[in-house]
Amino acid sequence: MEVQRNFFIFTFLFVSFLLWQAWQSQTFLNNETNEKKDLIVNFIHAKKNEKKIFIKTDVISLVVNMHGGDIEEASLLSYKDKLYSSQPFKLLETTSDFVYQAQSGLIGKDGPDSLLNNSRPLYFSDKKFFKLEKNEKELRVPIKWVSKNGVIYTKTFVLKPNKYDIEIEYNIFNTSKKTLTMNIFGQIKQTINLPKKRNIYSGNFALQTFRGAAYSSVDNKYEKYKFDTISNNDNLHVVTENGWIAMLQQYFAVSWIPQNLGQNTIYTSILDDGIAAIGYKSPSIDVLPDSRTVIKSKLWIGPEIQKEMKLIAPNLDLTVDYGWLWFLSQPLFKLLSILYNIIGNWGFSIILITFIMRAITYPLTKAQYTSMAKMRALQPKIQEIKERFLNDKQRLSQEMIILYKKEKINPLGGFLPIFIQMPIFLSLYYMLIGSVELRHAPFILWIHDLSSQDPYYVLPIIMGLTMFFIQKGSSTNHISDPFQKKIMNFMPVIFTAFFLWFPSGLVLYYIVSNLVTILQQKFILSNLEKHK
Template sequence: MDLLRNFFIFSIFGTTLFFFSFLKQSLGSNENFLHKKQNITSSIHKNKNNDSNIIVKTDVLKVIISKKGGDIKQAKLLKFNKNLKKKLPIKLLDTNKNFVYQAQSGLIGPNGIDNFKNNKRPIYSTQKNFFDFTNSKKKELRVPMTIISKDGSIYTKTFIFKKKEYSIQVEFSIFNNSKKTIKVSMLGQLVQTINIKQQKKNIKNSDSSFRTLRGSAFSSHNNKYKKYTFDKIKKEKDLNITTKSGWVAMIQKYFVSAWIPKNNGNNTIYTHSCKNNTTLIGYKSDLIKIKPNSKTNINSILWVGPEIQEKMASISPYLDLTVDYGWLWFLSQPLFKLLKFLYYIFGNWGIAIIGITVITKIFMHPFNRLQYISMQKIKSLNPKINNIKEKYSSDKKKMTQEIINLYKRENINPLSSIFPVLIQMPIFLSLYYMLMGSVELRHAPFIFWIQDLSSQDPYFILPILMGISMYFSQNTNFSQNQENNSIQEKIMKFFPFIFIIFFLWFPAGLVLYYTVSNILTILQQKLFFYKFNK
């Protein structure tokens, strides 16, 4: 009996070895397929009753990935709090009853495993449900999710995280174990709720800062950067743009999420307004063919985080333009680089703002000097102008012509006093957009009571100081250039009070810039008029 039993076991063992040898030859380079399939099948069996989500924690991100489709349902930015009082991290992506903001991706096409229209998504299998990358010494963390199709083909979706990085690489690895060529297309899209009335209480002072532009944007080979608001998606026809390069994004103040495809073919950028009060923007690649017994990788990058311009620009061209600097971005960007350089020197964003204000004033000094000279020249002509007004009081046309002739004889251009102001306006506006839109100033402390340069002064001290400095600047100007008790002077004296009201709710960093600018203007005026009178 023992001999017979040993012979039986030996026969089974020999038959198994022969089968494995034959399978190895048929699979070629994919000799580990059966071993992988057994492990995957085992993990599927183990995960039947497990949680439907995977949690991944790095030093800067905490994300929740759904096993159904492998979509990112929630993303917390661990280095950015909602506000200074509550030390709770921002949820850039989130999924709840009232609000949805997800980063979805999958494989569509003739042999795709994802059907987004009917919500038929694959249920992936994983080795574990929690990945902690905070204290790891490895350079990257790979989170693989796998599924085996009916024909035996293996689909692996891997999320790759790196330390101190807000970019997540998403890689689809497809092994075709069927006898037919597989045709698939990779899709990456961002979905968000349009109407957020139910979240007004949370948004008013929240991290999301929806008070500015909230919408989508894209880049293609024809458009470096194009905003596309949710209202536009809802009212107009869906986008359908074919491009070899580019990206799609959803933007808001300080933060952005974006899909950047990494393939050699074309991609189609599209938008769609859904019936369930959501809108989406995404891309899909051209069809990719995988021959039988062969393997293909398809890659994409997902950015989920703050608008850090240098890092975003290194990931994809023009992605840094999602920082909303308005139509003066070409001036705001170099000014921000200068501000950042000053921050590296002083280590304080408030002092850096003061530094950039001083540099701006030095740059504008020649133009301001021309303005003061022009105003003094016009002032010296006031007696002659008054005589002309009295002489031709009944003939307005003749009066205007005589005043123009007087300016010509004295070689004075009245517009020369306005020209420096026109030059300064783009600089002031670009500084305004730069200080309002840079995430680096968010929750950045200055001194004493100013602990957040991106929010209003809690005690309104800076706006009051700004109004006082503006009043003294105007007073110095009128005392030198206007007649006493003129109507213009009386009207202009109300301006500081109006500006104080406006600036009460402006970010402290912006009010700091205007206050310092007014103080420097007073010093410039005093110095110029002293030299001029002397």
Template sequence: MESQRSILIIAIAFVSYLLWQQWHADYGPQPVQPISQTQTDNVPAGVPSASSVSANNGTDEDVPVATNDSLPQAPVNSGNQQHYVTVQTDTLNVTINLVGGDVVHADLVKFPVTQGSEELYSLLRANAGLYVAQSGLVGQDGPDGSSEGRPLYQASAESYTLTGDTLSVPLTWSSNDGISITKTFTFSRNHNDVDVSYAISNNSGRTATFQQYAQLKQTTEEAEGGNMFMPTYRGAAYSTADNRYKKYSFDDIEDDKLRISTTGGWVGMLEHYFVSAWVPPQSETNSLYSRMLNGQYAIIGYTGTPASVASGQALELSSTLYLGPKDQDKLAKLAPGLDLTVDYGILFWISQPLFALLQFLHSLVGNWGVAIILITIIVKGAMYWLTKKQYESMAKMRNLAPKMQQLKDRFGDDRQKMSQAMMELYKKEKVNPMGGCFPLLLQMPIFLALYWVLLESVELRHADFVLWITDLSVKDPYFVLPILTGASMYLLQKLQPTTMTDPMQQKIMQFMPVAMSIFFIWFPAGLVLYWLVSNVITLIQAKIIYASMEKRGIK
């Protein structure tokens, strides 16, 4: 198998894969378009009702349904009473609606929208493309499942700022019959996970029953999303005891309501580099659910195990809300499978060790671009023996070309005799016809795994390299890397001899470096840097291999 044909096959396979990803993006989950404040005030809340929450046995009746028709509107402020509180920490700027105690806005302090911008990336938002994290208590006595609407909590301050290692934001509510609830958000320094707990005190004179619920809700239309050059997923996901990570797109939510009972688990909404997730108590049985409201608002959430508290007694329930980047190390500590939201696909078992190696190299050199160069050198060096076998096998096949032509002239159209003669020739010359292809097939999973590492890793977002390349997660602004990559492919073509006689094949191969340079224009600079370094190393390895072959008499 000739080297040029190998390059052509790789390029066609790679572009076909990207086209498939684009098709999936076009007909899969669609991104969210900003909507006006007026619209957000009339969005169905989709809060579970007391009557619909029960022990999950897999029936439709067990899926929580909306009990109120609109998102609770905050009453007009009166005196010192405020209906929104803000929280500022070193990682999050959060706004909490006192109606229900929902997190309706969350800015990621360490992640600006664009590099150098003062505007922070908003993961949750209520005004532009609804995306909120709701939580509360339903069940027989839960205030969030009441027909009177969701509870209005009270707060002791309008704003809170983290000054120590932790910050607690308590919200209080009391019923007319003696039930009091304190919903507390606990923030920690250098953490994107928030502990949400409920301290319930029952002085009603009867046993009260509560059930914790939490859900993420967002619109399913958006202006931005992945493309064929950067295929990314935007949608929901969940985890169960039997399935550590499962995507559940907006189309899936619309077509089939999620109804799963599991020990532990989690639910989340995913973007390219960021994730929001509710993590319930991992030792309890939780019911995961999803639904679509008005064909426009996707919800994924969970309800916990019903809990009873006798009169005069107290009860505490809790869950964890994560709002932040796809940091694999931190996510893995929160819940099993949550780190898999950094989606490397079926090659995760290769990608995860490669990412660990990339992290280690960065810890040594302090520059992600240099770390990419080093990991490419290491990977290409480790696969040198495969490359050598590939080149030697292709050289032997080229040397057999005259004898192959003689067989064609001798046997003409008799394919059976031609095949037998070819097998005898391969056996006599000790040449494996698959020798040039098999090493290539072994290398492809590693190259694709490294591709996904560089595409999915939030660490490369706004990561500086050198000179004009100040962000490895976006395209080269001056297209220098794509041009150099195309030039390196051209040099590889010139270095490797060819026996192609078909003019059309020759033209395709000559145009391939130009076509790949055009494709690489839209690729993130980190990916193009990896491909360029890989080509340069291949050039060096090819020169070494050819020199060794010449010494052994292999032309």
């Protein structure tokens, strides 16, 4: 029995040893396999990046593909991707489902670039990573290519601290014995259909802005060109001196600004895989034998900061699209910026600008409530006239006009302040969704982004309550039509539902405006009561 037990123990230990050895071998193989996988992934990643260089300043980082020297990625380091994200906002990007690139090159008779057959020069560089160090005034990133006939092409990216404009400089050393003829081009291409991760405002109509191409020429200071128009092959062909081309989206822009003399050709085209392109082509440039020629262009990749864009190119600041009320939105933004520089909070600046606007329009508000009070006092006489001339519409209108003239009442006086307020309201709305300075701008408590909707819908509800109190103070008793009365009583609910989607900064403006209205309403009506 003892022998059997010992045999079983020995057998158990032996089998356990074999199992342990097998497990160890498998673990080793797995580890080895994983290491091989890691090496393969790293090798693929290295292969993928061996034809790329990386450039970084204090405000922007770029990835340049050495095959053509195009900028394939651009991250804006001072702007977050999303409100609570730690990642910088990526403006240019090249992935399997989305392409957004800034391309440039030399085309024409002797130009080394050809977009049609994808024949682009493969540049080389001494380094893979370039960084603008502190206290440096500029960063120059040269990449080179030598043609078969010995012509040396040097493409240099020139970046400066705290700047979003990049100078692209082509230095062509023609070592051959013949004159070379070429054109410089700049092109921006982007996938028309946005992937979900980029289409963040698809469910909110109130926060959607123009996304597409734009250009400036001698004849048109600023002209938008829709992606739909490009996709329908209704392509642009404009010949102009100077000018610029751009692709726009909410708050950010990418723009090529030619730096050459002569007539540039601005064009659009639809590429494969649903990609739209807008670009420019310079006139022909001759490079003489045994000589150097420098050709420059400028590229803006960054936020739509009006004061900076204005210095880069004429009318480039118009890409901050304030719609048809730009003539009101621009001075409002300047005033708001002045207040912000004093206060240091965009929310309180909006409150202060509301007080200023309501003070300016106070005479109209007074006229409105005076007219409404007089109309309310005249209701018995109006009702009497309506009953007397019930079947004679023409006579009824004449008698009403006579009554208004006698009492010195303008029946439209109560609506005039509303018509004045609406353009101010709309211009502020365009300003909030178009000014990058207000992107992710916090106010107080739960409002962390004045350009976005209130996440808890508190402000729209408060706004609805202020509308209700204004209506109570105005009183709808003088409205005889029951249907009109129901509509008026239901208006605060409609407005509340509508404002759920609007930027919280705009709702804040409306709340403060309504509170001022309530105070003005009480003050004006009490004065009218005293002078009866």
